[in-house]
Ligand code: SF4
């Protein structure tokens with residue numbers, strides 16, 4: 001089964017036996033839970049569009065392992081064209097779902113591991129790349145959704161893993177066996193965790209010799225014994241339990257994050273892709289981060305939705321022609337398209353690595369993500385400006401439809417002839433969802449902290465920029481001699 005349909009994906013999740021907790025209770029039926037379900041719908045879109053002729057070119061690729069047509073989310077980039085299509089796919093899905101569709105993290109983990117396992121083997125004559133390739137083949141052939149699990153809880157941030165008062169604050173090996181290892185620890189903020197078939201674990205920071213037991217990468221089925229999921233809350237999340245068709249803003253899609261606990265979990269050797277090669281922990285983090293910073297093409301697509309909603313809100317209010325509104329919408333578009341430039345540029349300036357995988361340009365990917373930590377906030381501010389205060393003072397859907405209040409809500413929130421009060425309210429609810437509600441997790445906070453917080457990108461920008469070359473260019477033009485001594 002090289003490519004699952006959305007329906008097959010949903011059924012495949014039903015076959016899993018995940019240990020998921022939310023609001024203090026175990027979730028018996030993860031797929032149909034009203035709070036989790038919209039996030040499953042968003043991932044399902046990545047399966048659905050792969051079968052759509054109009055999107056096949058972006059959503060699918062040919063496997064370099066089997067030659068089969070596969071979902072691009074399981075593909076190892078074989079060219080610049082692949083990298084560009086990845087960015088375009090992110091924008092497309094962001095526009096289709098208006099939220100985080102969660103599947104990029106696993107794709108980025110697979111691509112980073114395809115490079116780093118190869119590099120480890122070159123140095124140590126290990127066989128990680130062969131193991132990884134075997135694993136990749138099964139991910140591609142079964143069209144699996146993978147959670148890329150990087151972020152440890154980190155405990156005391158001033159201390160490296162091996163000096164933590166609680167040694168489990170970074171995920172580590174607690175026992176070596178003949179047939180594998182036993183691991184303990186946790187990964188925080190795991191996007192799409194309970195919608196995943198697989199969890200791919202990577203280290204979260206560069207490590208020293210003393211951190212060897214923490215320099216670890218492996219993959220496990222998401223329902224492996226000992227893996228526990230604790231769902232994160234999002235603002236306004238319980239609106240999804242109200243059963244209406246308006247107040248949640250985005251009626252079908254959403255994202256989720258979870259704390260994933262590894263409570264002494266066994267990993268067979270054939271699923272271990274790094275263990276102890278501490279000097280490769282940093283390069284793996286950097287490679288994954290560069291790919292994932294490119295993936296923030298998704299926010300351009302979500303920005304498209306928000307800009308469209310702001311335009312509609314202005315039209316509904318009868319102010320779309322006002323010059324200051326037009327100018328704000330231009331500003332929103334300029335910021336959003338600037339983000340698009342970044343995710344396309346880091347792809348077109350990509351490079352082939354020794355393993356054969358194409359990697360993005362690290363400097364440009366970091367510049368792109370740094371812009372993502374800022375521009376969506378400004379786009380959201382402008383959308384709220386255009387929407388007006390009603391976005392947060394609006395009565396509920398029930399008040400719009402209930403006998404006693406219906407006539408007042410309809411009368412006093414009516415604007416121009418031809419604009420239905422209900423439609424005006426729906427657009428405002430969508431803007432609320434994107435800038436303050438459940439989707440604000442993905443559009444704003446995740447833009448800030450996902451794929452590393454702003455400072456992480458600034459460090460990489462400082463490291464990757466060629467300052468010597470810039471100084472030389474300046475010196476040459478004003479006649480300063482180079483000092484050869
Ligand atoms: Fe993908 Fe964007 Fe969600 Fe990250 S935030 S998983 S890049 S959709």
Ligand code: FE
Nearest residue numbers: 191446450451
């Ligand atoms: Fe993310």
